[in-house]
Every structure is written in structure tokens, then in C-alpha cells.
Amino acid sequence: MNHQNKIALVTGSSRGLGKNIAQHLARAGADVIITYRTGKEEAEQVVSEIRALGRKAITLQLDVADTAGFAEFGETLKSSLATTWQREDFDFLINNAGIGINKSIADTTEDDFDQLMNVHFKGVYFLTQKLLPIIKDGGRIVNTSSGLARFSNPGYSAYASMKGAIEVFTRYLASEVGKRQITANVVAPGIIETDFTGGALAREGMREMMASQIALGRVGVPDDIGGVVNFLCSEAGRWVNAQRLEASGGMKI
Numbered sequence: 034m035n036h037q038n039k040i041a042l043v044t045g046s047s048r049g050l051g052k053n054i055a056q057h058l059a060r061a062g063a064d065v066i067i068t069y070r071t072g073k074e075e076a077e078q079v080v081s082e083i084r085a086l087g088r089k090a091i092t093l094q095l096d097v098a099d100t101a102g103f104a105e106f107g108e109t110l111k112s113s114l115a116t117t118w119q120r121e122d123f124d125f126l127i128n129n130a131g132i133g134i135n136k137s138i139a140d141t142t143e144d145d146f147d148q149l150m151n152v153h154f155k156g157v158y159f160l161t162q163k164l165l166p167i168i169k170d171g172g173r174i175v176n177t178s179s180g181l182a183r184f185s186n187p188g189y190s191a192y193a194s195m196k197g198a199i200e201v202f203t204r205y206l207a208s209e210v211g212k213r214q215i216t217a218n219v220v221a222p223g224i225i226e227t228d229f230t231g232g233a234l235a236r237e238g239m240r241e242m243m244a245s246q247i248a249l250g251r252v253g254v255p256d257d258i259g260g261v262v263n264f265l266c267s268e269a270g271r272w273v274n275a276q277r278l279e280a281s282g283g284m285k286i
Contacts, residue, residue, distance in 0.1 A: 035061065035062050035267075035268075036058060036061045036062040036063035036124075036125075036266065036267070037062040038062075039058075039062065039063040039064070039124040039125060039266075040063065040064045040065070040066065040114070040118060040120070040123040040124050040125070041055070041058045041063045041064070041065050041066065041123070041124065041125035041126075041127060041266065042065075042066040042068070042110070042123055042125065042126055042127065042164075043055045043058070043065060043066070043067065043068070043127040043129055044068045044095060044097055044127065044128055044129050044130040044160070045068065045069070045070070045097070045129045045130025045131060046065070046067045046068060046069070046076070046079060046127075046129065047067060047068075047069035047072040047073075047075040047076035047079055047092075048072060048075050048079075048227075048228060049227040049228060049255065050129060050177070050222065050225065050227060050255050050258050050259070051127075051129040051130065052079050052255070053255035053256060053258065053259040054127055054129060054258065054259045054262045054263075055067060055079060055083065055090075056079075056082065056083065056259060057259035057260055057262065057263040058125065058127075058259075058262070058263055058266065059083040059086050059088045059090070060086060061263055061266075061267070062088070063088065063124075063125065063266075064088050064089040064090060064117075064118065065083055065088065065089075065090045066090070066091055066092075066093060066110070066113070066123070067079050067080055067083075067090060067091070067092045067093070068092070068093050068094070068095040068130070069092060069094060069095070070094070070095065070096050070097075070130070073092065073094070076092040077092060079092075080092055089117060089118070091113055091117055093106070093109060093110060093113065095130075097128075097130045097151075097152055097156035097157070097160060098148070098151035098152045098155075098156050099151075099156075100151075100155060100156065100159045100160075103159060103160055103163045104163070106160075106163075107163050107164065107167075110123075110164070110167070111167060114167070121167065122167045122168065122169040122172075123167065123168065123169065123172070124168070124169050124171075124172045124173065124266075125172060125173045125174075125175070125266045126161065126164055126168055126172070126173070126174045126175070127174075127175045127177075127262060127266075128157045128160065128161065128174070128175070128176045128177060129177050130152065130156075131152060131153060131177065132148065132149070132152050132153075133192060134148065134149055134191065134192060135188040135189060135192075136188060136191075137187060137188055137190075138190050141190065141191050145191060146191050149191050149192055149195050150191075150195055152195075153192070153195035153196060153199065154195040154198045154199060154202075157176060157199060157202070158202060161174065161206065165210065168210075168215060170213045170214055170215065171213075171214040171215065172215045173215065173216050173217075173218075173265060173266045173270075174203075174206060174210070174215060174216070174217040174218075175217075175218055175219070175220060175262050175265050175266065176199050176202070176203050176206075176217070176218070176219050176220075177199075177219070177220055177221075177222070178196040178197075178199050178200050178219045178220065178221040178277065179192070179193060179196045179221055179222060180221055180222065180223040180224070180279055180281045180284050180285070181193040181196060182196040182197045182200055182221060183221070183279065183285075184284070184285040196221070199219065200219050200221075200277055203217050203218065203219045203275065203277075204217075204275045207274050207275035208275070211274070216265070216270075216271070216273065216274040216275075217274065217275065218265050218273060218274065218275065218276050218277075218278065219276070219277045219278065220258065220261050220262055220265070220278050220280060221277055221278065221279040221280065221281070222253065222257075222258050222279075222280055222281065223247065223253055223279070223280065223281025223282060223284040224243045224247075224252050224253060224281070224284065225252070225253040225254065225255060225257065225258060226252050226253065226254050226255075227255060234252065240252055246284055246285050247281065247282040247283060247284045248282060248283025248284075248286060249282035249283055250282075251282065253280070253281065253282055257280055257282070258280050261278055261280045265278070
């Protein structure tokens with residue numbers, strides 16, 4: 034998979050899945066724009082690792098929940114593209130940034146709901162809208178969903194509902210950007226071992242219980258996801274469009 038002369042923007046890529054996705058894309062030849070909300074030092078470390086691979090990389094601060102900041106982010110991005118790459122556009126938009134709230138329906142507050150909506154649905158919708166004019170024709174958009182949009186684990190009703198919305202949005206997105214030869218797809222991870230899920234997996238017996246629900250018999254790791262996103266951005270994935278690819282090892286099947 035050769036992404037030579039391609040530029041990827043991966044939201045929430047200072048750590049976890051986003052970091053792994055950025056690394057996979059860089060190893061395949063892409064330059065990468067790393068965004069972070071507060072973890073500037075972590076983001077700079079990812080940039081250093083990507084530059085060590087011989088690729089260009091920069092960091093940009095972005096709070097995906099703050100739609101009011103998207104116009105300024107768009108201008109900063111355009112300026113960075115011109116300065117670093119002498120380009121006015123980029124190739125791959127990977128909407129990865131996320132937060133997790135685990136509460137029953139009875140305990141979920143409006144503030145919890147709004148936080149999840151702003152990060153996982155409203156933010157993705159309007160950031161994508163803002164950046165569409167500078168995604169290169171023939172580019173790729175990959176949104177992140179979750180296995181929880183297909184199967185139900187009590188405590189994730191609001192989170193999973195936002196992911197369900199993203200899956201519908203992605204199909205509509207594909208139908209509207211297809212005329213520009215841009216594809217839009219969803220990757221839906223199952224349970225993956227990152228700091229995002231570390232608290233849940235640390236509870237006694239939880240890892241074994243989760244692994245027992247997965248056909249391949251183990252909890253996932255970030256490397257199980259980065260390659261799937263890389264494939265969707267590659268020439269080999271060019272005919273995959275408006276699809277939901279669940280990468281869960283066969284969870285709850």
C-alpha cells in the first residue's frame with residue numbers, strides 16, 4: 034500500500050487508536066497531521082516517531098466538541114498545508130477522536146448526553162462539513178463507530194446511539210461526495226486495549242469475560258484497527274464505499 038504524496042489528518046491521534054492509525058498511514062508513505070485536544074507533548078512525540086520514518090508530520094490543536102472553533106481550525110489547517118506541503122488540500126480525513134461515558138440510561142444526565150453528542154456526532158458532522166472543500170478529489174473519509182452500535186452492552190446507550198448516527202451519516206456522506214470520487218466508510222472496533230478502555234478491562238475477570246465473547250479468543254489491540262483504516266485509504270480499498278467494517282475479532286456473533 035503506497036500513500037506516497039498523500040496527506041492524512043487524523044483527529045485524536047496523540048494516543049490510542051488514533052496514534053496507531055497515524056503510524057500505519059505513515060509506514061505506508063503518507064504524511065500526517067496529528068490533532069490533539071490537550072496532550073501536546075504526546076502529540077509531539079507521535080510527530081517525532083513519524084518523522085523518524087521519513088515522513089512529514091505536524092501537530093494542530095483541535096477540540097472536536099467545539100464547533101465554534103472549526104472555522105479558525107480550518108484556516109490554521111490551510112495555512113499549515115501551504116507552509117509545510119505547498120498544497121491547498123489534503124487526501125484522507127480520519128474522524129477518530131472520542132470520549133467514553135459508561136452509565137445506565139437511568140443515570141445518564143443531559144450533560145453526559147451532550148458531551149457524547151458534541152464529540153461523536155455533532156463534531157464529526159460539522160468538522161467534516163468544514164473540511165470537505167479542502168479534501169482532494171479522489172480522497173478518503175473514514176469515520177469511527179463501535180461494535181456497540183450492533184450489539185448492546187448495558188451502560189453505553191448514549192455512546193452507542195451517537196455511533197449509530199455516525200453510521201447513517203457516513204452512508205449519506207458517501208452518496209453526496211461520490212461525484213468527487215471521494216469514498217466514505219466506517220470502521221467499527223470491538224473491545225480494544227487502549228487507555229480508553231483500560232479502566233473497564235482492569236476490573237477483575239473483565240478481560241477474560243470479554244475475550245470469551247470474541248471468536249478469536251482475545252481482546253483487540255490498536256494494531257488490529259490501524260491496518261483496516263490504512264486499507265480503506267489505499268488503492269486496494271478504492272471500491273469499498275458507504276460500508277461499515279467491524280473489526281472486532283468476531284465479537285458477540
